[in-house]
Amino acid sequence: MDDGFILNIVEPSAQSVRRTGKAKGGRWTDSPRPVKKARKVGPTHPSEHERLARPTNTSRPVQVVSSLFTYNPEVEVAEAPALSSVIVKPSNAPLTDKSAFSGLGLDPLIVAHLETKMHISNPTSIQREALPPLLSTSSEDTFDRDVFIQSQTGSGKTLSYLLPILQDLLPFGSLSYIDRSIGTLAIVIVPTRELAKQISDVLEVLLTLRLRPQNEGADDASPSARLTRWLVSGLLIGGENRTHEKSRLRKGLPILVSTPGRLLDHLQNTSSFNVGKCRWLVLDEADRLMELGFEESIKGILQALEGRRKLAVQAVEEGKSAEVGGWNWEKRRRTVLCSATMREDVQHLAGTALVKPILVKATELDKPSDVAGSTGDALTKPDVVLATGEKFTPPSQLSQKYIVAPLKLRLVALIALLRLLLAQSQSRQGTKIIVFLSCTDSVDYHWKLLGTSSIDGSSESPEWSSDDEGEGEGDDSPEDKSKKDVAEKISLSSPLLPQTSIYRLHGSLPLKTRLASLKGFASARTKSKDPNSKTNVFSSSILLCTSVASRGLDLPLVRAVVQYDLPTEGGATEYVHRVGRTARVGRGGEAWAFVSPSEQEWVRWIETRIQDKDTSVSETGRRPSLVPASVESVMRGGFGGKGNGYEERATQVQLAFERWVLKQKENGELARRAFQSHMRAYATHPADEKHIFHVRNLHLGHLAKAFALREAPGHLAQQGAGGNSRKLHNTHNTRNNQTHSASSKSKSKSNPIAPVAKPAWRNSHGDTEHDATAERRMQEVVRRQGRLLKQDGVLVARGTAEFQIGGGYDLERLFPQ
Structure with missing residues (x-):
C-alpha cells in the first residue's frame, strides 16, 4: 500500500567510516582502518618422521606421528674411566700351570677321553678343588661326607660332579653280572628342562669313552x-611321554638326569623304578631350585629314595x-649340592640334604675341621656362614657396558646394537x-616383529645395509620351502639382520620347540659362499628369551648378552647369571644393558653389589664394572650414514x-599384549x-x-600417560586378589590358612593365557615368596595379596583385565 512515504536506503560504501565507541587515547579519523598486514610464514620443514608418515590420500584424516628424536629427556653420558694397560686374567679359565686331571686321581681312560675327544687338557679352579674330595677312597672320613660346591657361573661345575660319578661306576664293568638292569645308581636333579637336556648331552659324550687302553701291549690283567x-x-x-620313560626305567638307567617334578612323579607311581642301590645324588643350581619353589619336591625325593x-x-x-x-x-648314598650363592634357603637345604658337608670353593678347599658337624647342623655355624657376605661377581674378563636410551629409542637402538655386534664379528x-x-x-612379539616385518613392503634388505657381508636367507627355491616348513616355526630371519637366524625361548613354548630352539641356536651352521670354494661362511644366530635361559645353560661361543629388559626378580644375582652365558671357561664376551633415563641409579646400585671393594683397577688391571656408551654412537655404528644420517634410517x-x-589386527593385538605384559612385569x-x-x-x-x-x-x-602419579595413585584397599571368586573370598575369611588362589591372566577376548604352563606356575610361586609362612608343614598366606605393588599401587587397579 502506498501511503506517501519514500524510503531512501543507501548501502554503505567500502570507503565509509565505521565509528566505534569511545577511543581512549586516540582521535577520530576519516581514513579507513588499515588492513592488518598478513604474517609472513617461512617455509615449513617437517621432520622426516612426519613427512614419511603423511598419507598421500588427502581425503583421509592426517595422522601425525611424533618424531623419534624430539621431546626426549636429556641424557648425560659419563665419561668412561681410563682402563689399565694390564691384561685382565680370566677368573674362570682352565689352569695353565702343571695341574692336570691325571694328577687329581682320574682314571687314565677318562683323562685320555677328555684330551682327545672333548679337547680338555687342564682342569678349572673349581674342578681342581672339588675332584680330590669326591674321588678320594683312602680316607673314610672324607669319603663318607657330602660336598657343597660353590663357584661362579661358567667355571665348569658340571664336570666337577660328572667325572667322579663316572669314575666310581666305571669299575663295575669288570663284573660279569653287572648290566643296566641293576637300576639307577646316580641321579642329577636340575631346575629346568633345558639345563637337564644340556647335562644329558654332556653325559652322553662322556659315556662314549674307550673302555680299553690305546696301547695294544697293555696288561690284559689290568681292570x-x-x-x-x-x-x-x-x-x-x-612334557615327554611318561609311557616311554617307564619303559626305559624298566630296562634300567644307571645314570639319570631329571627335573624335580617328573622324578618325584616316577618315584611315587612307577613301581619298576629301581633306585634302591642309588650311590650318587646331585642337586645342581640349588639356588634356582629354591627360587622356583621345589623345596617340598626335593624333600619328597629324599624321603622316597630312603624308603x-x-x-x-x-x-x-x-x-x-x-x-x-x-x-x-x-655304603651310603653320597649327595653333592652345587650353587653359585649361599643364601639362607640354600643353607637350609644343605642342612637338610647333606651329611657332614665339605664346603668347596674355587679358591680354596676348606679344612674338614672348619665345617664338621652333625647332620642338619652343617653350614649353619658362624664360621661357615661367612660365605654369604661375599660378592657374587661375574667373570673378570667380561666386558660390561650399558646404554642410557630414551624410551622412544629403545626399539631402534636394539636393532642398531644387534647390527653393530654382527658387523663387528670376526671375518667369516x-x-x-x-x-x-x-x-x-x-x-x-619381538620374534615375530623382526621375522615378518620388512622395509617398504619388500623382503629384501635396504640399500644402506649393503655394507654387511653375506647374503640373506630368503633366496630359497620352491623345492626347499617345503623342507623348511618346520624350521620356520623354530627360526626366522630379518632383512635388517642379514644372514642371521632368530630364535625364541620361554617357558610357555612346547617342549619340542624349546629344545629345537636351543639346538638350532647352539649348533654351528655353515653356508658356502662359493660352491667351488672350500671356505665356509658361518651364519649368525640371535636368541630372544626370558630368564628361563639365565641359569646353567652352556651355549657355546656366545659373543654378547643383551639385557633389553633388566631383571625384575633376583636383583644382582639374576644379573650375574644372565651375563654369565658369555665369557665362559676363560673365553671373552660382552654384556650390554639397556637403561632408561629414570633408571640410571641402577648402574651404581648394581656396581656396589658385584664389585669387590678390596681390589682396584690399578692393582689388578680389572675393568670397571659397567662402562657407559651413548645411544647416538650405537645407532651411528649400527645404521651408518654421515652426520645425522642415522636418524633418517632409524x-x-x-x-x-x-x-x-x-x-593386521593380529599384529596390533600382539603388540598391545606385549606392552601390557611388560608393564605388569615392570x-x-x-x-x-x-x-x-x-x-x-x-x-x-x-x-x-x-x-x-x-x-x-x-x-x-x-x-x-606421561607419568602422572596422581592418576596412578591408589589407596590401600583390602589386599584380597580381585580374581578370587566370592566363594574363595568367603573361604579365606573363614579359614585363615587357606592358600592364595592363582589369578587368571586373560587377553582382550577373555581367553585365559598360559594358565597351565610351567613358567606361569613358577612365577606365581616366586611372587609369593616372602609373603607366606609355614604352619603345620603347609605354606599359607599372611594377609597380603599376590599382586600388591610396593608403595600402595594395586596391579589389578593399574592394569585391569
Whole structure:
C-alpha cells in the first residue's frame, strides 16, 4: 500500500567510516582502518618422521606421528674411566700351570677321553678343588661326607660332579653280572628342562669313552682291559611321554638326569623304578631350585629314595631278592649340592640334604675341621656362614657396558646394537647373541616383529645395509620351502639382520620347540659362499628369551648378552647369571644393558653389589664394572650414514615396524599384549628397587613407541600417560586378589590358612593365557615368596595379596583385565 512515504536506503560504501565507541587515547579519523598486514610464514620443514608418515590420500584424516628424536629427556653420558694397560686374567679359565686331571686321581681312560675327544687338557679352579674330595677312597672320613660346591657361573661345575660319578661306576664293568638292569645308581636333579637336556648331552659324550687302553701291549690283567659298556644315561623331564620313560626305567638307567617334578612323579607311581642301590645324588643350581619353589619336591625325593633303599635292604635280608651277586649295602648314598650363592634357603637345604658337608670353593678347599658337624647342623655355624657376605661377581674378563636410551629409542637402538655386534664379528665367523626380555608375550612379539616385518613392503634388505657381508636367507627355491616348513616355526630371519637366524625361548613354548630352539641356536651352521670354494661362511644366530635361559645353560661361543629388559626378580644375582652365558671357561664376551633415563641409579646400585671393594683397577688391571656408551654412537655404528644420517634410517626402521603393527589386527593385538605384559612385569620389581623401577617414572606414550605402537593402549593412557602419579595413585584397599571368586573370598575369611588362589591372566577376548604352563606356575610361586609362612608343614598366606605393588599401587587397579 502506498501511503506517501519514500524510503531512501543507501548501502554503505567500502570507503565509509565505521565509528566505534569511545577511543581512549586516540582521535577520530576519516581514513579507513588499515588492513592488518598478513604474517609472513617461512617455509615449513617437517621432520622426516612426519613427512614419511603423511598419507598421500588427502581425503583421509592426517595422522601425525611424533618424531623419534624430539621431546626426549636429556641424557648425560659419563665419561668412561681410563682402563689399565694390564691384561685382565680370566677368573674362570682352565689352569695353565702343571695341574692336570691325571694328577687329581682320574682314571687314565677318562683323562685320555677328555684330551682327545672333548679337547680338555687342564682342569678349572673349581674342578681342581672339588675332584680330590669326591674321588678320594683312602680316607673314610672324607669319603663318607657330602660336598657343597660353590663357584661362579661358567667355571665348569658340571664336570666337577660328572667325572667322579663316572669314575666310581666305571669299575663295575669288570663284573660279569653287572648290566643296566641293576637300576639307577646316580641321579642329577636340575631346575629346568633345558639345563637337564644340556647335562644329558654332556653325559652322553662322556659315556662314549674307550673302555680299553690305546696301547695294544697293555696288561690284559689290568681292570681297565676287561670293562664292558653297560653305563646308559637317561633323561626325565616334563612334557615327554611318561609311557616311554617307564619303559626305559624298566630296562634300567644307571645314570639319570631329571627335573624335580617328573622324578618325584616316577618315584611315587612307577613301581619298576629301581633306585634302591642309588650311590650318587646331585642337586645342581640349588639356588634356582629354591627360587622356583621345589623345596617340598626335593624333600619328597629324599624321603622316597630312603624308603626305596630300606625296602631293597629288607628284601635282601629276608631272601626275597632275585638279584644275582653281592652288593655293598653298608655304603651310603653320597649327595653333592652345587650353587653359585649361599643364601639362607640354600643353607637350609644343605642342612637338610647333606651329611657332614665339605664346603668347596674355587679358591680354596676348606679344612674338614672348619665345617664338621652333625647332620642338619652343617653350614649353619658362624664360621661357615661367612660365605654369604661375599660378592657374587661375574667373570673378570667380561666386558660390561650399558646404554642410557630414551624410551622412544629403545626399539631402534636394539636393532642398531644387534647390527653393530654382527658387523663387528670376526671375518667369516658366526656370532651368537642372547637378548633377555621381561616376559613371554614380549619375546613372542619381538620374534615375530623382526621375522615378518620388512622395509617398504619388500623382503629384501635396504640399500644402506649393503655394507654387511653375506647374503640373506630368503633366496630359497620352491623345492626347499617345503623342507623348511618346520624350521620356520623354530627360526626366522630379518632383512635388517642379514644372514642371521632368530630364535625364541620361554617357558610357555612346547617342549619340542624349546629344545629345537636351543639346538638350532647352539649348533654351528655353515653356508658356502662359493660352491667351488672350500671356505665356509658361518651364519649368525640371535636368541630372544626370558630368564628361563639365565641359569646353567652352556651355549657355546656366545659373543654378547643383551639385557633389553633388566631383571625384575633376583636383583644382582639374576644379573650375574644372565651375563654369565658369555665369557665362559676363560673365553671373552660382552654384556650390554639397556637403561632408561629414570633408571640410571641402577648402574651404581648394581656396581656396589658385584664389585669387590678390596681390589682396584690399578692393582689388578680389572675393568670397571659397567662402562657407559651413548645411544647416538650405537645407532651411528649400527645404521651408518654421515652426520645425522642415522636418524633418517632409524626413522625408516621405526615406521616399517609401525606399519607392520597397523597392517593386521593380529599384529596390533600382539603388540598391545606385549606392552601390557611388560608393564605388569615392570611392576613386580621388589620393594628395595622401587626407588629405581616404578611405573610412575615411565612415560607410557614414549614406551609405546618401543613396541611400535603410535599410542599407548587406551585404559593405560587414561591412567597416567606421561607419568602422572596422581592418576596412578591408589589407596590401600583390602589386599584380597580381585580374581578370587566370592566363594574363595568367603573361604579365606573363614579359614585363615587357606592358600592364595592363582589369578587368571586373560587377553582382550577373555581367553585365559598360559594358565597351565610351567613358567606361569613358577612365577606365581616366586611372587609369593616372602609373603607366606609355614604352619603345620603347609605354606599359607599372611594377609597380603599376590599382586600388591610396593608403595600402595594395586596391579589389578593399574592394569585391569
